[in-house]
Amino acid sequence: MALIHKATLRPTKLELLAQWLPSQSWYQGKTGAELTRVGGYRFDDPEGEVGIETMLVGDGGEIVYQVPLTYRGAPLEDAEASLVGTTEHSVLGSRWVYDATADPVYAPELARMIFTGAGLADEYVEQDGSLVRREPSMAVVASGAPATDAPAVGAIRRVVEEDPTLIVTDGVELAVIRRLAPIAAPVGAALTGTWPGQPDPLLLAYALPR
Template identity: 40%
Template structure:
């Protein structure tokens, strides 16, 4: 379950952190502007400590895949995007999900168990209706090996893939590969 804190303020915002960080990455296809995301989804940390959220960002004819994690304390060895203050949760350290072992473990589990994105809930447990921008994510239900995360999304899996994570959303009804095991 993903807990949403309505009315919370983030300083800086997620968009501001992405704007500062993403254009400096080697996988960023060019340009200094990060467009608004087209879709997103969340996974759940089994320990309930780390927020896991993924953004799917259109850039020209491409879609970029940017998984983030939110932590209440710094992560040794993680790639830090920056820090933010969350009005309900306090100080948060925001990391590139690919560098966070909680994201890697959860994405791997979702692939192997044919799982999906989490249901979003209010703090009291009331489900939040699915939003137009929520991507539908599906693990293949099999696979072994190392997790490989695609940054620029494709429709086809590499020949070495043993399992996959795909997503569809309003603007992309055909599945795109987010990650694979192999």
């Protein structure tokens, strides 16, 4: 379960991404473009410590970009290169925001979702002292079956920052599509998504056992 606090962020997530995206090789927009949120989905951290959110953003052009993020209450060791930025959360305090493809909590949850179809976090907001479920902003579907066991991921060995971004771990290779477009999924387990204005499923990520 993901609890969405009624809070302010300074700077906001989109403001952080507006500064970070132009430095990424797979980004084709202009520096300073105003970003909008198109959709998103979340995974649960089994330890309940790290927020795991994938944002789909647009910059006024035709391309929708997929940006997985993790939110931490303290810096992740040896991860300065994947730091998107820091923000002040009015409820949780200082938050360190990372490109999730290099964060060790993200890879096993992505693999579990792709191979088993399980792992999406239900989102709840607080209203008058009660938790109210928020409707998802997009639909995410995995080709894997619930009875299937996800492979052991193990440690991240390297991350290839291209499109797709490749996460090479001990047990599996995970590919995250950055520029979402109608492309065929390769052989193997895959994750697709639809959202308002995009009724045809687009490939989000795929995985191949090593």
